[in-house]
Amino acid sequence: MPRKPAPGTRERILDVAADLFDRRGVHAVGMQQIIDGVGCGKQLLYREFPSKDHLVVAYLERSAQAWASTLARVCATVDAPEDQLVELVRAVQGMAPNTRGCPLRNTHAEFPDPGHPAHQVSLKHFQDVREQLRELARRTPAAHPDRLGDRIMLIIDGLYVSGSTLGPTGAGATAVGLAQDVVRAEIAAQAV
Known part of the structure; x- marks a missing residue:
């Protein structure tokens, strides 16, 4: 059975993505940069957001x-x-x-x-x-x-x-x- 994400995971991902998007632009930021910034696994990111x-x-x-x-x-x-x-x-x-x-x-x-x-x-x-x-x-x-x-x-x-x-x-x-x-x-x- 898959683990449930910690409370606030979605918001934490959005916070990191917003910071990166605001500073660099959306096209310049890859999903791996967001994963690295959040410190989460790829599966967790894609569970919350199925695509960029x-x-x-x-x-x-x-x-x-x-x-x-x-x-x-x-x-x-x-x-x-x-x-x-x-x-x-x-x-x-x-x-x-x-x-x-x-x-x-x-x-x-x-x-x-x-x-x-x-x-x-x-x-x-x-x-x-x-x-x-x-x-x-x-x-x-x-x-x-x-x-x-x-x-x-x-x-x-x-x-x-x-x-x-x-x-x-x-x-x-x-x-x-x-x-x-x-x-x-x-x-x-x-x-x-």
């Missing part, structure tokens, strides 16, 4: 969940939707300088085939984020809420792209200020 594609999808789903948690936290602690939009940019500002970019965006770029599960998961995430930001913007008095949501998404994407190169005081402070300016301009346009 399964592991990559789990990694992306966990990354998407991190965004969902950030969104929920911001919406629970900040009252006004216009302030929530700015606070989301501030939350990403705190994460972006410490990364090689957005894990979902990076993986999407590595898997351009629309039929690949990694492409599909990342694309769905960005479609969901866009709709979430637009929905928040629709709760503001902005003249063009969908445009406001899209602009906030572009600011967030810019933080992930430039955050690691410009650092928290470069890209981060600029991005938060830009988000505030964009929100104010969209709301002012409504008043005209």
Whole structure:
């Protein structure tokens, strides 16, 4: 009878894989590197994740969940939707300088085939984020809420792209200020 994996094995594998994927990219990391990093046997890894594609999808789903948690936290602690939009940019500002970019965006770029599960998961995430930001913007008095949501998404994407190169005081402070300016301009346009 096969042994049951220790509690937390799946998460430990995901932690090691996420670290390697984040630092090197998904294609650059082989399953043996993950096995070596976890210190487990090949059978254990493949029992938890039958293929690298399964592991990559789990990694992306966990990354998407991190965004969902950030969104929920911001919406629970900040009252006004216009302030929530700015606070989301501030939350990403705190994460972006410490990364090689957005894990979902990076993986999407590595898997351009629309039929690949990694492409599909990342694309769905960005479609969901866009709709979430637009929905928040629709709760503001902005003249063009969908445009406001899209602009906030572009600011967030810019933080992930430039955050690691410009650092928290470069890209981060600029991005938060830009988000505030964009929100104010969209709301002012409504008043005209």
